[in-house]
Amino acid sequence: MRFCLTMKSSGVGLCVLALGMCQIIIARKVLDCNVTGEWRNELGSRLLLTSVGPEVRGVYRTAVESVRGAAGPNREAKVIGVISDGPQPTIAFSVLWAKGSCASWVGQCFTLPGGDQVLNTLWMLRSAVSSSMNDWDGTRLGDDRFVFLRGAESP
Amino acid sequence: MRFCLTMKSSGVGLCVLALGMCQIIIARKVLDCNVTGEWRNELGSRLLLTSVGPEVRGVYRTAVESVRGAAGPNREAKVIGVISDGPQPTIAFSVLWAKGSCASWVGQCFTLPGGDQVLNTLWMLRSAVSSSMNDWDGTRLGDDRFVFLRGAESP
Amino acid sequence: MRFCLTMKSSGVGLCVLALGMCQIIIARKVLDCNVTGEWRNELGSRLLLTSVGPEVRGVYRTAVESVRGAAGPNREAKVIGVISDGPQPTIAFSVLWAKGSCASWVGQCFTLPGGDQVLNTLWMLRSAVSSSMNDWDGTRLGDDRFVFLRGAESP
Amino acid sequence: MRFCLTMKSSGVGLCVLALGMCQIIIARKVLDCNVTGEWRNELGSRLLLTSVGPEVRGVYRTAVESVRGAAGPNREAKVIGVISDGPQPTIAFSVLWAKGSCASWVGQCFTLPGGDQVLNTLWMLRSAVSSSMNDWDGTRLGDDRFVFLRGAESP
Numbered sequence: 373m374r375f376c377l378t379m380k381s382s383g384v385g386l387c388v389l390a391l392g393m394c395q396i397i398i399a400r401k402v403l404d405c406n407v408t409g410e411w412r413n414e415l416g417s418r419l420l421l422t423s424v425g426p427e428v429r430g431v432y433r434t435a436v437e438s439v440r441g442a443a444g445p446n447r448e449a450k451v452i453g454v455i456s457d458g459p460q461p462t463i464a465f466s467v468l469w470a471k472g473s474c475a476s477w478v479g480q481c482f483t484l485p486g487g488d489q490v491l492n493t494l495w496m497l498r499s500a501v502s503s504s505m506n507d508w509d510g511t512r513l514g515d516d517r518f519v520f521l522r523g524a525e526s527p
Numbered sequence: 528m529r530f531c532l533t534m535k536s537s538g539v540g541l542c543v544l545a546l547g548m549c550q551i552i553i554a555r556k557v558l559d560c561n562v563t564g565e566w567r568n569e570l571g572s573r574l575l576l577t578s579v580g581p582e583v584r585g586v587y588r589t590a591v592e593s594v595r596g597a598a599g600p601n602r603e604a605k606v607i608g609v610i611s612d613g614p615q616p617t618i619a620f621s622v623l624w625a626k627g628s629c630a631s632w633v634g635q636c637f638t639l640p641g642g643d644q645v646l647n648t649l650w651m652l653r654s655a656v657s658s659s660m661n662d663w664d665g666t667r668l669g670d671d672r673f674v675f676l677r678g679a680e681s682p
Numbered sequence: 683m684r685f686c687l688t689m690k691s692s693g694v695g696l697c698v699l700a701l702g703m704c705q706i707i708i709a710r711k712v713l714d715c716n717v718t719g720e721w722r723n724e725l726g727s728r729l730l731l732t733s734v735g736p737e738v739r740g741v742y743r744t745a746v747e748s749v750r751g752a753a754g755p756n757r758e759a760k761v762i763g764v765i766s767d768g769p770q771p772t773i774a775f776s777v778l779w780a781k782g783s784c785a786s787w788v789g790q791c792f793t794l795p796g797g798d799q800v801l802n803t804l805w806m807l808r809s810a811v812s813s814s815m816n817d818w819d820g821t822r823l824g825d826d827r828f829v830f831l832r833g834a835e836s837p
Numbered sequence: 838m839r840f841c842l843t844m845k846s847s848g849v850g851l852c853v854l855a856l857g858m859c860q861i862i863i864a865r866k867v868l869d870c871n872v873t874g875e876w877r878n879e880l881g882s883r884l885l886l887t888s889v890g891p892e893v894r895g896v897y898r899t900a901v902e903s904v905r906g907a908a909g910p911n912r913e914a915k916v917i918g919v920i921s922d923g924p925q926p927t928i929a930f931s932v933l934w935a936k937g938s939c940a941s942w943v944g945q946c947f948t949l950p951g952g953d954q955v956l957n958t959l960w961m962l963r964s965a966v967s968s969s970m971n972d973w974d975g976t977r978l979g980d981d982r983f984v985f986l987r988g989a990e991s992p
Contacts, residue, residue, distance in 0.1 A: 570970075570973065591971075591973060591974070593974055651978065660880075661901075663880065663901060663979045664901070664903055664977065666977060666978045666979060667974065667976060667977055667978065668961065668976045668977065668978040669973045669976060
């Protein structure tokens with residue numbers, strides 16, 4: 373705050389104003405929702421995300437399966453998707469499960485008043501069906517609320 | 528069927544068997560749903576897809592917008608997603624629109640009895656909202672049925 | 683058009699105007715989407731609806747089931763729901779299937795340029811799961827486009 | 838337990854068995870999820886339900902609106918729907934809002950290990966659009982988790 377310190381007595385009002393602006397800028401920085409790191413949903417599924425420009429990559433480890441084995445031996449799958457910029461970005465990403473089903477999530481990252489980050493999403497899970505006559509039966513729907521566990525470690 | 532033609536009389540049974548297998552292989556080939564190429568939905572939106580292993584890339588040009596300009600000047604966006612293998616693959620892909628909304632589609636590719644390919648999908652469109660209190664208002668839902676226009680040209 | 687016929691020559695302009703208004707009113711009447719009657723979707727399921735004020739009642743006979751027998755011996759269930767007023771009403775209705783699953787549709791009734799009525803809907807089908815841990819697995823999603831077959835017969 | 842108290846010494850084993858059955862019946866009674874009463878979701882919306890056989894009736898008072906005034910002056914609407922029987926019933930219900938939009942919820946009632954009742958739902962909100970060309974834009978999607986506040990008072 374060198375600017376403030378060099379102000380004379382007549383500048384006290386301006387100084388306070390400048391300090392206020394600094395606080396706003398800092399608060400804004402803190403409130404930015406950064407998806408890069410590890411997330412966990414209410415079922416215990418883990419989501420590891422890295423955003424690079426408008427794309428996200430990562431790994432999803434599910435805690436649940438619609439059919440035993442549907443998610444493969446590690447219940448893990450690669451995540452690939454998109455993310456908007458801005459302090460509370462929207463996000464959309466997909467995974468392909470080992471047995472041929474796939475899923476997409478869409479949602480938005482929010483920083484709550486206490487500083488915690490949440491990722492509120494809705495998802496669709498598509499299972500393969502035998503023919504277009506059975507197409508109606510192929511899609512499940514649900515919601516996931518991820519909470520942020522930790523950011524990516526620095527090197 | 529050179530293999531068959533060179534068979535002597537004692538090989539007739541085998542020859543017929545081989546022909547049968549060829550027919551099965553040809554039929555299977557025709558029925559395989561190949562997403563690489565250009566698709567159009569009922570609203571006139573265009574979807575250009577290329578599958579490379581378990582990933583799909585492409586371009587989406589929408590014919591509609593929720594708010595004028597939401598999809599950007601060309602109404603085009605990059606497509607990124609996943610696809611299963613098999614003759615009627617499931618697919619999930621996402622796009623990020625110019626103004627910060629994003630969308631995901633999940634669905635499955637079918638070859639109809641007449642040979643036409645269709646891609647039956649359901650989608651979610653996520654718009655940015657100002658805070659987690661307004662999160663409930665951010666997601667739209669719908670369905671898209673894409674028909675195949677043409678495959679990617681050979682070089 | 684008694685009003686027009688009694689007009690003298692000086693009233694021709696007004697008469698034409700009045701005729702134009704009549705046409706608009708008639709056209710509007712024809713375009714009103716009236717849900718009372720029988721509908722069929724692309725899978726062959728039948729929907730018989732009667733609207734009474736803001737409520738709809740009826741019968742749904744499904745052509746498909748997620749599990750054999752899920753929809754009961756006749757695959758029929760009572761329909762109960764709500765409908766808005768206006769020429770192209772929105773509608774939301776529910777059915778309970780014999781084995782304890784239930785479904786809701788939301789949509790809107792449109793009169794197409796040729797005069798045909800369609801009911802474009804999205805639906806969710808809820809199946810019972812054993813505990814809240816499996817809640818994520820209980821909901822299917824899809825779309826139905828109903829076309830109007832016939833109105834309710836007069837007495 | 839008059840039945841047990843009147844048993845002679847030779848009936849001790851039977852008496853214990855009967856007590857065990859009573860406990861099971863009591864436990865089952867406690868765990869039954871009974872939707873009749875008042876519920877509140879995470880946004881503060883209230884849901885007053887009464888189940889009569891396979892139907893539910895009630896009142897929904899929303900805490901949120903997509904457009905100011907969309908839910909009407911009291912933000913209240915009549916609830917009408919269906920409910921399955923069994924200890925953890927599935928439910929589907931609809932409301933019509935004052936300005937012509939309507940919504941449906943599907944879900945299931947669970948009694949948590951601690952005894953609290955929750956109603957986990959997904960919903961679709963349908964807004965009227967001007968024509969079938971804009972049909973794609975008419976449906977919103979979300980989730981609601983209701984917690985039980987109190988049962989209906991006895992007379």
